[in-house]
Amino acid sequence: MxxxxxxxxxxxxxxxxxxxxxxxxxxxxxxxxxxxSIESDPIDSIEDASMRRTTWVVLGWLMLGFxxxxxxxxxxxxxxxxxxxxxxxxxLSKLDEELSAAxxxxxxxxxxxxxxxxxxxxxxxxxxxxxxxVCLNKVYRVRIPELPASSTTNNKAxxxxxxxxKGVPVCEAYLKRLNTTEWGNYEKLPTCGRPENDSVxxxxxxxxxxxxxxQIAALYGGVTNFLNGGHSDRGNSxxxxxxxxxxxxxAIEDNGLVVWRYDPPVDIDNDGKPDDDLIVWEGGLxxxxxxxxxGPSDSIIIHPSYVFSIDRQQMKLSDERxxxxxxxxxxxxxxxLQGKQIGLHSGFRPxxxxxxxxxxxxxxxxxxxxxxxxxxAGKRRSDWGDGKPRVKNSLADILAVFQRKDGMTKQICEYRxxxxxxxxx
Numbered sequence: 160m161x162x163x164x165x166x167x168x169x170x171x172x173x174x175x176x177x178x179x180x181x182x183x184x185x186x187x188x189x190x191x192x193x194x195x196s197i198e199s200d201p202i203d204s205i206e207d208a209s210m211r212r213t214t215w216v217v218l219g220w221l222m223l224g225f226x227x228x229x230x231x232x233x234x235x236x237x238x239x240x241x242x243x244x245x246x247x248x249x250x251l252s253k254l255d256e257e258l259s260a261a262x263x264x265x266x267x268x269x270x271x272x273x274x275x276x277x278x279x280x281x282x283x284x285x286x287x288x289x290x291x292x293v294c295l296n297k298v299y300r301v302r303i304p305e306l307p308a309s310s311t312t313n314n315k316a317x318x319x320x321x322x323x324x325k326g327v328p329v330c331e332a333y334l335k336r337l338n339t340t341e342w343g344n345y346e347k348l349p350t351c352g353r354p355e356n357d358s359v360x361x362x363x364x365x366x367x368x369x370x371x372x373x374q375i376a377a378l379y380g381g382v383t384n385f386l387n388g389g390h391s392d393r394g395n396s397x398x399x400x401x402x403x404x405x406x407x408x409x410a411i412e413d414n415g416l417v418v419w420r421y422d423p424p425v426d427i428d429n430d431g432k433p434d435d436d437l438i439v440w441e442g443g444l445x446x447x448x449x450x451x452x453x454g455p456s457d458s459i460i461i462h463p464s465y466v467f468s469i470d471r472q473q474m475k476l477s478d479e480r481x482x483x484x485x486x487x488x489x490x491x492x493x494x495x496l497q498g499k500q501i502g503l504h505s506g507f508r509p510x511x512x513x514x515x516x517x518x519x520x521x522x523x524x525x526x527x528x529x530x531x532x533x534x535x536a537g538k539r540r541s542d543w544g545d546g547k548p549r550v551k552n553s554l555a556d557i558l559a560v561f562q563r564k565d566g567m568t569k570q571i572c573e574y575r576x577x578x579x580x581x582x583x584x
Contacts, residue, residue: 231259241287241295248292254299261306271307278305300358304339316577318342318349319558324572329519332361333526333560333572342578349558349576350528351449351462352441353515363518367419370438372408375418377474379407382440382467387506389491391476406444415449415462416442425516425523427466427484429564436477439514440465463512466525484563485509485525489537510535510561510568524562524571529554535561535570555579 232255234246245251262279266272282302289295319337324330336359342349355365381391410416418440424433441464442449449462468480487510491503511527518524531554533539539554556579560572 230255239287241289244289244292244295248295251292251295251299254296254303258299258303258306261303265306268307275306297357301360304335304359318578319574319576322557322573322575323570324560327571328361329522329524330560330572332359332519333517334574335359336362337558337574348449348582350513350582352464353517353526353558355515355517361520363521365421365425365516365518366423367439368422370418370420372411373404374474375411375416376404376407378418378438378467378469378476381476382465385467385476385478385481385507386465389478389505389507391478410442410444414442414444416444421516425518427516427523427525427563428566429523429562434468436468436471436480438467438469439516440467464514465509465512466514466516482507484568485514487537488535488568489533492532508532511559522562524560526558526560528576529557529559531555535559555583 230245230252232242234242237243237246245255262275265275268275282298286295286298286302289298317338318340319334321330321334336354337349339358340349340354341347355367356362357364384393385391407416418438420435420438424435425437426432427434427437442462466481466485468477468484469475470477487508489503489508491505491508493500494502494504509527511529513528514525515527516523516525529535529539534554534557556576558574558576559570560574561568561570
């Protein structure tokens with residue numbers, strides 16, 4: 160959008176380029192898993208009460224050379240420093256295109272058109288005072304959600320509805336981030352990872368550092384034992400991975416296995432001390448890509464996403480700290496016989512199988528979709544019937560946000576994903 164375009168509604172060129180963010184982990188909802196042998200790999204075979212979950216990270220961009228054709232104005236005529244910055248940056252070009260489209264849509268409401276134009280003029284002045292791409296990125300990301308949607312857009316129901324936490328700043332802000340994210344078909348679903356960016360004011364972008372294949376291999380056996388039996392050093396697998404590094408590398412390249420840490424580290428328990436012992440684990444050796452169909456008539460694959468505490472010097476899991484931070488208060492998964500619970504499984508049960516982490520106003524939170532085994536209090540859960548949870552009653556469409564502070568974990572927010580049944584039957 161050019162500075163001298165007072166109407167701010169010039170025709171936009173179609174954007175050429177893309178970026179997809181997905182995460183992959185197995186064994187729990189959005190990213191966890193358990194293990195056994197290669198044929199029945201816990202990390203690859205853990206069954207959520209309703210489905211499997213995984214998380215991936217896939218980043219893709221077409222050549223930056225196309226950026227000049229993606230902005231909402233002719234980059235061949237770019238004259239100001241701001242215009243040149245936009246044309247030279249693929250992400251800024253995309254944001255400029257998105258803002259132009261949002262602005263044109265907002266002007267369809269004739270009763271608000273004049274005030275929207277005046278606000279846009281003021282915003283252009285602010286934008287043109289930016290001296291670098293960081294500033295431009297911020298002002299665009301603040302402005303786009305401010306523009307009211309057109310009547311056509313308003314007819315579409317939001318992707319998420321806030322059920323618990325109304326009026327709580329983090330809950331309202333996270334709702335905005337969820338509903339301004341462009342969820343796509345299959346691989347770009349909220350069950351395949353939620354944003355960790357700063358697109359909405361108050362959030363800080365987290366920086367992921369992927370672990371190498373040999374590092375993942377060193378942890379694989381312990382992860383398998385922990386998920387299956389609750390102890391990383393006891394079980395059918397050796398604490399060090401029984402699978403070759405080559406198999407792990409193939410899983411990274413073909414199946415969406417990804418494990419990462421954060422740098423700078425997050426402070427997940429909000430005690431003022433960075434936690435450099437945390438890793439996020441998504442996927443397994445045998446799983447398909449998150450969001451894809453397992454077969455012509457099968458459900459969409461969801462890879463679980465776990466967060467583990469590890470001893471980075473010895474490259475092994477810290478069982479008790481992982482349980483303390485992310486373990487479900489009820490304990491293990493219920494053992495069901497003829498529709499009745501007769502005990503608890505000894506394996507590790509996380510609060511949810513699709514764990515994600517975010518930073519809002521300097522405080523750290525984590526979120527997850529629930530599963531058929533029940534909510535945080537262990538009260539709501541599936542209608543077991545013949546012992547198999549029903550997807551429609553499995554809470555798999557419920558996303559919850561938690562905070563760990565002063566040695567306690569509390570649920571802060573709860574949302575419903577309104578399009579769940581569109582993708583999962």
